[in-house]
Amino acid sequence: MPLRIYNTLARKKEEFVPLYPGEVRIYSCGVTVYDLCHVGHARSAMVFDVICRYLAFRGYRVTFVRNFTDVDDRIIRRAQQEGVPAAEISERYIGAFRAEMEALGVLPAPPGIVYHDPKATDHVPAMVALIERLVAKGYAYVVDGDVYFEIARFPRYGRLSGKNLDELLAGARVEVDERKRDPRDFALWKAAKPGEPSWPSPWGAGRPGWHIECSVMSTHYLGESLDIHGGGADLIFPHHECEIAQTEADTGRPFARYWVHNG
Secondary structure (H helix, E strand, O other): OOEEEEEEOOOEEEEOOOOOOOEEEEEEEOOOOOOOOHHHHHHHHHHHHHHHHHHOOOOOOOEEOOOOOOOHHHHHHHHHHOOOOHHHHHHHHHHHHHHHHOOOOOOOOOOOOEEEEHHHHHHHHHHHHHHHHHHHOEEEEOOOEEEEEOOOOOOOOOOOOOOOHHHHHHHHOOOOOOOOOOOOEEEEEEEOOOOOEEOOOOOOOEEEEHHHHHHHHHHHHHHOEEEEEEEEHHHHHHHHHHHHHHHHHHOOOOEEEEEEEEE
């Protein structure tokens, strides 16, 4: 009997057909490591652990990637409150996450599953390179050391979430910045502020936006087109919507064949 899964993008169950026969490549968005995990993190981890185990049971060669977001406004605030480097905060909670997942039986990966858990900060040069390509192709623009993705250049934006782009103008999650060409444009690179961790770039010192990291880490380990991309349902918009836009604008290929979300 064929395996059928619910694809968020199609809004229906579909027969699962991987890109390469006998092989499944899965990316699930991981935690932002500024505090201890909560039950929602455990739920997502367990869901994708079961999915990977079942696919391996079905005879597929499974490669699974779940990242750590280890540079973020909340990490920086926590570090400033405690008077320690941001890296100390992120490493503390990466360790806690691994211990908690192992206690739940989620880690280490079962036999037959190749597992990667990369950190965003280990891939910043590749993020800069991706942003450079998006600027060169006309999908992104630079303002005072910040770089924004121009969603008007990507007509399919909103397809995953089903969002009406006009309604987003009044949305609570739209970052107000008069320097943007459109209020709905999202940040790819943020210019450095005093006391924050930063990396060199063609636009000056700064750090990556939230969305760009998963595009880089997923394609680094799994290729330009994945079989399954997912995470918690709260990530459908804006995170996964933005991932699709910036990745497909760069590669010209479908980013993920199936989008799977737990809720």
